[in-house]
Amino acid sequence: MDSSVQARLLERQEDRKAALEKRRAEREQTQRVEESVDYLEQKFIEKKKVVTDLLENSSSVPRDKLSPYFNEVALKCQDLQKHVSDSVLFLTAYSLGQYQQQITQLQHQISARQEDIMPKKKFAFKSRRKESSNPPPKTAVAKDVASSKVVASLSQQSKIGFKDKSHETLSMSEGDSRGQDLNLSGLSHCEVRLPGAPTTLHMSRLDNCRVLCGPVSSSVFVDDCKDCVFVVACQQLRIHTSTHCTFYVHVTSRSIIEDCSFITFAPYSWTYPELNEQFKVSGLDQSVNNWQMVDDFNWLASSDPSPNWSILPEQDRTLF
Structure with a gap:
């Protein structure tokens, strides 16, 4: 067999091997991404459940313990937000939007629940105005x-x-x-x-x-x-x-x-x-x-x- 023909055959064989290796790597990458997305979904569900369980149990918390209790709820919700933020590379724009919408709804539920059961404080501005003989003009930056x-x-x-x-x-x-x-x-x-x-x-x-x-x-x-x-x-x-x-x-x-x-x-x-x-x-x-x-x-x-x-x-x- 002519050496040039043999070289071309070897080159084609190497090209086929490279193509097969590339497809195999792509399949593995796709599988890893799918596994990562499944894992992220499961962790999101688990972390969200922690927050919702805390909200459901808030009615049994003594009044003097409510403030630190809701601080803990807020921290758990922020942990859920961090989980989504850290997962951006694996999520489609649609999935990211859905997760963010759930977190926003959860934050509103926390605020509503906190306002419902915690003692309400009267809204007020506490102000102290410094006297000045030369007040600034309205155009001051x-x-x-x-x-x-x-x-x-x-x-x-x-x-x-x-x-x-x-x-x-x-x-x-x-x-x-x-x-x-x-x-x-x-x-x-x-x-x-x-x-x-x-x-x-x-x-x-x-x-x-x-x-x-x-x-x-x-x-x-x-x-x-x-x-x-x-x-x-x-x-x-x-x-x-x-x-x-x-x-x-x-x-x-x-x-x-x-x-x-x-x-x-x-x-x-x-x-x-x-x-x-x-x-x-x-x-x-x-x-x-x-x-x-x-x-x-x-x-x-x-x-x-x-x-x-x-x-x-x-x-x-x-x-x-």
């Missing part, structure tokens, strides 16, 4: 509002936050925000500090404000804001109808903007003593930060960068 300061703290509610405030510095304790759905709306020229691990954060109609928030276990929603600075850590960040805002973010998925303009992004830069512990409570992975990954729903040209957002240059960034 958020970082200059200290001369007209009001420090406010809120009692625990199923939905808490700050609304319709101007030229104030607002804060909430870690205990008040943990596991809660927080809402900020109608704020102008305010600075808001939210150390803690809330479940979600909704912000709408903010003008010339600065918001610093600890790790949020699920999503941060921003709507109709302008000339603001946001420092947030979360699993998902969604920004709608906002302009001239800067976001310092730690986000484990991808940020989404829609109907926005002049939005800039930088990595999360707020530090305080309890931050690392609150990252653990929230279930967010500190080693994963996709702060520079942004999807613009108004810009579908994948080959060209969106004109609606940009990276904030390092020399312009601030440490908080």
Whole structure:
């Protein structure tokens, strides 16, 4: 047999072997993924049952033990959220959405149950206004509002936050925000500090404000804001109808903007003593930060960068 013919035959044989090996590896990979998905589903069911069982048993807990009991329920729910967050690579978009919907429903059940059986506190702002002979003008930016300061703290509610405030510095304790759905709306020229691990954060109609928030276990929603600075850590960040805002973010998925303009992004830069512990409570992975990954729903040209957002240059960034 001619040596060249023999060489071609050997080459074909090697190609067939390589193809067979590739198909075998693909079958094994598919099987591993299917097994992983089955395992993730089983663990999700088990972890969810832990939370629902705790909720069902809450009526038999002594009143003076309810606060730590519901802290434990919130931690178990956050553990369930972490399980889903850690499993993103194995899940389809549909499955991820279904899991997230179940977690959101569970969080609402926890809030409703807690509000139903725990002693209700009267909602009140505790404020202390500093006297100033030179109050700041209405056009002052958020970082200059200290001369007209009001420090406010809120009692625990199923939905808490700050609304319709101007030229104030607002804060909430870690205990008040943990596991809660927080809402900020109608704020102008305010600075808001939210150390803690809330479940979600909704912000709408903010003008010339600065918001610093600890790790949020699920999503941060921003709507109709302008000339603001946001420092947030979360699993998902969604920004709608906002302009001239800067976001310092730690986000484990991808940020989404829609109907926005002049939005800039930088990595999360707020530090305080309890931050690392609150990252653990929230279930967010500190080693994963996709702060520079942004999807613009108004810009579908994948080959060209969106004109609606940009990276904030390092020399312009601030440490908080």
